[in-house]
Amino acid sequence: MISASQRLWRTSPLTYVALVMAALLSIYPLYYMVVISTRSLDAINDVPPPITPGGSFGDNFGRVLENDAANFLTGLVNSIIVSSVVTIAVVITGSLAGFAFAKLRFRGRNVLLLSIIVTMMIPTQMGIIPLWSMMQTLGWYDTLYAVTVPFLVTAFGVFMMRQYAMQAISDELIEAGRVDGASTFRIYWNIVLPALRPAAAVLGLLTFMEQWNSFLWPYAILTPENPTLQVSLSFLSYAYYTDYSQVFAATAVGTLPLVIVFIVFGRQIIGGIMEGAVKS
Amino acid sequence: MSLSATTAPPSPAPPPPDTAPRRRGSLLNRFDLKYSPYLYIAPFFLIFGVFQLYPMARTAWMSLHDWDMIGEHTFIGLDNYTALLSDDYFWNALVNTFGIFLLSTIPQLLLALFLANLLNRTMLRAKTFFRMAIFVPNVVSVAAVAIVFGMLFQRDFGLFNWLLSTVGVDPIDWRNQTWSSWTAIATMVNWRWTGYNTLILLAGMQAIPKDLYEAAEIDGASQWRQFWQITLPMLRPTFIFVVILSTIGGMQLFTEPLLFGNGSVIGGNQREFQTLAMYMFEKGIYNLSTAGYGAAVAWAIFMIIVLVSLINFLLVRRSAK
Numbered sequence: 001m002i003s004a005s006q007r008l009w010r011t012s013p014l015t016y017v018a019l020v021m022a023a024l025l026s027i028y029p030l031y032y033m034v035v036i037s038t039r040s041l042d043a044i045n046d047v048p049p050p051i052t053p054g055g056s057f058g059d060n061f062g063r064v065l066e067n068d069a070a071n072f073l074t075g076l077v078n079s080i081i082v083s084s085v086v087t088i089a090v091v092i093t094g095s096l097a098g099f100a101f102a103k104l105r106f107r108g109r110n111v112l113l114l115s116i117i118v119t120m121m122i123p124t125q126m127g128i129i130p131l132w133s134m135m136q137t138l139g140w141y142d143t144l145y146a147v148t149v150p151f152l153v154t155a156f157g158v159f160m161m162r163q164y165a166m167q168a169i170s171d172e173l174i175e176a177g178r179v180d181g182a183s184t185f186r187i188y189w190n191i192v193l194p195a196l197r198p199a200a201a202v203l204g205l206l207t208f209m210e211q212w213n214s215f216l217w218p219y220a221i222l223t224p225e226n227p228t229l230q231v232s233l234s235f236l237s238y239a240y241y242t243d244y245s246q247v248f249a250a251t252a253v254g255t256l257p258l259v260i261v262f263i264v265f266g267r268q269i270i271g272g273i274m275e276g277a278v279k280s
Numbered sequence: 281m282s283l284s285a286t287t288a289p290p291s292p293a294p295p296p297p298d299t300a301p302r303r304r305g306s307l308l309n310r311f312d313l314k315y316s317p318y319l320y321i322a323p324f325f326l327i328f329g330v331f332q333l334y335p336m337a338r339t340a341w342m343s344l345h346d347w348d349m350i351g352e353h354t355f356i357g358l359d360n361y362t363a364l365l366s367d368d369y370f371w372n373a374l375v376n377t378f379g380i381f382l383l384s385t386i387p388q389l390l391l392a393l394f395l396a397n398l399l400n401r402t403m404l405r406a407k408t409f410f411r412m413a414i415f416v417p418n419v420v421s422v423a424a425v426a427i428v429f430g431m432l433f434q435r436d437f438g439l440f441n442w443l444l445s446t447v448g449v450d451p452i453d454w455r456n457q458t459w460s461s462w463t464a465i466a467t468m469v470n471w472r473w474t475g476y477n478t479l480i481l482l483a484g485m486q487a488i489p490k491d492l493y494e495a496a497e498i499d500g501a502s503q504w505r506q507f508w509q510i511t512l513p514m515l516r517p518t519f520i521f522v523v524i525l526s527t528i529g530g531m532q533l534f535t536e537p538l539l540f541g542n543g544s545v546i547g548g549n550q551r552e553f554q555t556l557a558m559y560m561f562e563k564g565i566y567n568l569s570t571a572g573y574g575a576a577v578a579w580a581i582f583m584i585i586v587l588v589s590l591i592n593f594l595l596v597r598r599s600a601k
Contacts, residue, residue, distance in 0.1 A: 127335025
């Protein structure tokens with residue numbers, strides 16, 4: 001008979017079977033997207049469905065570029081701009097406020113922090129109707145301001161940076177900076193920001209993905225003439241619903257960069273998500 | 281002027297003997313200590329207040345008015361809310377939202393619990409690979425998911441109907457019936473979120489002390505019993521967190537049904553899969569003359585979220601006692 005601790009953590013082959021199946025089901029739709037995006041149009045009606053990629057990706061993506069109903073390239077460029085600007089801003093504003101909440105003393109600190117945590121629970125969708133009319137008033141309808149400015153800060157970013165700063169930065173380090181006569185901003189810039197780098201990287205990745213994938217608000221406020229990538233995809237899919245190789249070629253181009261980023265940085269992203277879960 | 285001027289190594293010219301800069305320095309220093317924290321949190325509160333908090337409050341204000349975007353608005357108290365109660369389309373959207381919510385949340389959380397339990401084994405090989413593989417759907421945008429699954433659920437050449445035909449089932453027109461459209465939409469939600477929930481539950485499981493299991497093992501408890509009597513009770517806080525997150529997401533479901541119906545905010549010919557968030561859009565954004573009513577729908581969604589979260593919270597707490 002095997003010992004108790006050995007028995008406790010052994011892994012039966014059935015475990016692997018179940019996990020491999022779960023992994024296959026997770027990956028298959030993406031693989032299918034790639035297969036269709038590289039096939040000619042008529043392959044889609046094949047029974048049984050094709051299972052290997054073909055060589056027609058160039059043709060299909062060419063049709064995407066010629067298609068002026070969805071402005072795919074504009075969408076791609078817009079998404080790159082919006083996601084990058086928002087990511088940089090969220091990391092900077094989040095680390096500034098997170099540092100202040102974790103390491104500086106000021107009146108009202110606890111109340112203000114609590115107000116951030118409470119509002120994290122309220123879905124932002126609840127403000128979408130007035131926000132929409134605000135954008136009209138500001139003249140931001142169908143502009144990148146509308147999809148960028150409201151998202152330059154996130155409560156999650158502040159909270160995450162605060163949690164990390166609490167444990168990663170010792171008070172002595174900041175005191176030492178003060179004794180040397182450094183201003184608070186210098187301390188932030190030269191001591192805090194470098195120490196926050198690992199958390200900032202995870203926050204940056206999560207923010208970039210969220211922005212890249214954001215749909216509802218851009219869909220409400222942008223037109224097909226000036227879309228983000230996701231909005232462009234949606235219009236492409238309505239207008240050319242039967243030309244799936246075209247639609248899937250666009251979808252693949254919009255999806256695979258993030259999947260590649262995920263494969264490269266997956267460990268950190270998953271670590272960040274799991275760590276965040278335990279703390280909250 | 282920067283403070284470093286007084287502390288930096290002397291430049292070629294020696295500093296002037298005058299003490300004014302130092303006094304000014306200490307004044308700056310006091311100001312820095314006392315008020316600069318507000319400067320660091322100001323960007324957050326400014327943007328958050330203007331673009332997130334204020335609109336939410338304004339939604340509440342609007343919901344008490346007969347409001348159109350052109351500028352006409354009269355205060356009507358709770359009339360919008362009482363109108364909601366006798367609005368068939370609102371009830372239809374509510375039922376659809378709950379139907380899809382249950383069809384997605386229950387299988388999803390059970391599956392996530394199962395997978396997390398498998399991944400929790402310390403002897404597992406290729407742990408990182410499995411974690412990443414099941415999480416990858418969450419990296420894909422909702423729009424892309426809806427487009428890909430929209431095709432898989434096509435009537436004439438969709439993969440699901442082909443699979444059904446191999447076992448002799450007639451093709452289903454997924455978009456034309458309530459139950460089938462709910463199933464299709466719930467499938468997209470399940471695919472995208474099971475891995476995410478698995479990781480959160482796994483994180484919770486790994487925080488459970490290992491010696492509890494070892495003690496149970498020595499007492500001869502089976503793995504199944506260990507799962508019921510150690511893992512599940514200890515996992516309660518994480519489970520509540522996951523349930524509440526799923527509730528918030530489920531009550532706001534929008535993109536999947538919208539794209540499944542080719543961008544129509546009505547959700548099928550007979551509103552078979554119009555969700556509450558779609559109805560809010562229909563009233564509040566697509567139709568400028570009923571913005572106040574749309575705002576009432578928005579607050580109704582919020583109140584339903586709070587209510588359902590509370591019920592879930594109590595249920596999960598009680599069942600574990």
